[in-house]
Amino acid sequence: MSDKPAEEPPSTPEIPDDVWEQFARDTEHEIRVSAPKEPSARAREVTERLKKKGAEPEGWRTGPAWQEMNGRARRKRRLWAVLGVPLAAAVAVVAMKPSLIPGDPFGGKAESDSAAASPLAPETAAPTAAPSAADSETPTLDRPFAGSPALNWADGAAGIVLPKAKAVGVHSKDRVQLALKQAQKFLVDANLDPKTVAGARPTDALAVLDPEQPGMIEELNTSLRTPAKAHDPLMMFSRFDPKDVRLVGDVVKTRGRITFKKGEHSGVEIHADYTFVYPVVRTDGSTEVTRTIVRRVIDLEVLDPARYQVTPGRLSVALYNADFGNSACDVYDGYFHPDFPSAEPTGAAASGPTTDPYDRSKDIGEGEACGTVSRT
Structure with missing residues (x-):
C-alpha cells in the first residue's frame, strides 16, 4: 500500500471546451437580446410630450429644469444597477469582447455635438x-x-x-x-x-x-x-x-x-x-x-x-x-x-x-x- 497521499479533487471542475464555447455563445445572445436599445426619434418625441403634458412650458428666465435633469441621471444609475446582474455572470465573455456591452461603461469620451447632430438640409x-x-x-x-x-x-x-x-x-x-x-x-x-x-x-x-x-x-x-x-x-x-x-x-x-x-x-x-x-x-x-x-x-x-x-x-x-x-x-x-x-x-x-x-x-x-x- 503506497504512502503517497491521494490527490484532492480540484476546487473548480474543468469545463470542456465545447461546453465553454456554448456558454459564450448563449451569453452573448442573452446580452444582445436584453441590451437597452436607443429609442427612435418618434419614441423620444412621444415620451417628451407625455412628460410635459399638463406642465407649463419652461420659462426662459428660469433656465433648464434642474429637477428633470437630476431625475434623468438617477434613472441612468438604476439602469446600470439592473444590468450589473447579467453582466456579472458574463464577465468572462466581456473580458474577451468588451464591445458586447451596450453604451460606454468604461468612461470613453462622449460623442461631441458636431458628431451627434446631423445637419439639416437647407x-x-x-x-x-x-x-x-x-x-x-x-x-x-x-x-x-x-x-x-x-x-x-x-x-x-x-x-x-x-x-x-x-x-x-x-x-x-x-x-x-x-x-x-x-x-x-x-x-x-x-x-x-x-x-x-x-x-x-x-x-x-x-x-x-x-x-x-x-x-x-x-x-x-x-x-x-x-x-x-x-x-x-x-x-x-x-x-x-x-x-x-x-x-x-x-x-x-x-x-x-x-x-x-x-x-x-x-x-x-x-x-x-x-x-x-x-x-x-x-x-x-x-x-x-x-x-x-x-x-x-x-x-x-x-x-x-x-x-x-x-x-x-x-x-x-x-x-x-x-x-x-x-x-x-x-x-x-x-x-x-x-x-x-x-x-x-x-x-x-x-x-x-x-x-x-x-x-x-x-x-x-x-x-x-x-x-x-x-x-x-
Whole structure:
C-alpha cells in the first residue's frame, strides 16, 4: 500500500471546451437580446410630450429644469444597477469582447455635438410646425447650443443658401444673381459679422442699400447714432453691448431661406426669412451661457433704372420686420440685453404671450407686446 497521499479533487471542475464555447455563445445572445436599445426619434418625441403634458412650458428666465435633469441621471444609475446582474455572470465573455456591452461603461469620451447632430438640409419652404422638443441640457462654454433645436442648423453664412438665378422681366440672369449675392452680403454683415454683433457700424450692409431711396439710409444712420423706440437699429441689425456680453465661440446658428420673384414695380423682389441664434456670456467673468434668438424678415428690391431714379447695383428696402427671443423688454439703447437664469431680469415686465422663438411655421406678429419665450 503506497504512502503517497491521494490527490484532492480540484476546487473548480474543468469545463470542456465545447461546453465553454456554448456558454459564450448563449451569453452573448442573452446580452444582445436584453441590451437597452436607443429609442427612435418618434419614441423620444412621444415620451417628451407625455412628460410635459399638463406642465407649463419652461420659462426662459428660469433656465433648464434642474429637477428633470437630476431625475434623468438617477434613472441612468438604476439602469446600470439592473444590468450589473447579467453582466456579472458574463464577465468572462466581456473580458474577451468588451464591445458586447451596450453604451460606454468604461468612461470613453462622449460623442461631441458636431458628431451627434446631423445637419439639416437647407430650408426651401416654410416648415409646417415648430422643431420638436430637445433634451433639457444646459448650454456651456464648450457646448453653447446644448439643448437647442439649432444644434443641427447651419453655421453662420453657410445657412444662407442662394437659389439658382434666372432672368426676371427686364433684368438679366446676371443682374438677378448679383442682387442675390448683395442680399446675402447684407444678411451676413447685418447679423453675423463679429464686429457688427459687437456693436460696430455695419458698413458693408449699408453699402448694399440704395442711397437714392428716400429716407432709408438716413433712418438707419439715426437709429445707429441715437437709438430710440422710434429709431431702433435692432429691427435691422443684431448688436450686443460689448461692455456687458460677448459671443461664445465664433459660431452663430442660422436657419432660413431666400426666394425671389417679379416685383410690383417692374423689378425683382428678394424675400429673406432667417432665424439667428446667438450664444452669449457675460463679460464679468461668469461662465453662464444663455442664447438670444432673432428672426428677421426683409424684402429687398431691384428696380428698373429706366423707370425709377435708382443707383445701379444697389438694393432698395421694401419691408423689414424682426422678432427677438430673450432680450429685455422696452430697452431701446441699440443693443440686445439677454437675461441669464441666475440673474435678475432686466427691462420691463413681459406683457405679451409666451411663444416659441424656434417656430418658423408662423409669420412674425405685427405690433404684439413684448412677451416671453418657451425655450432658448
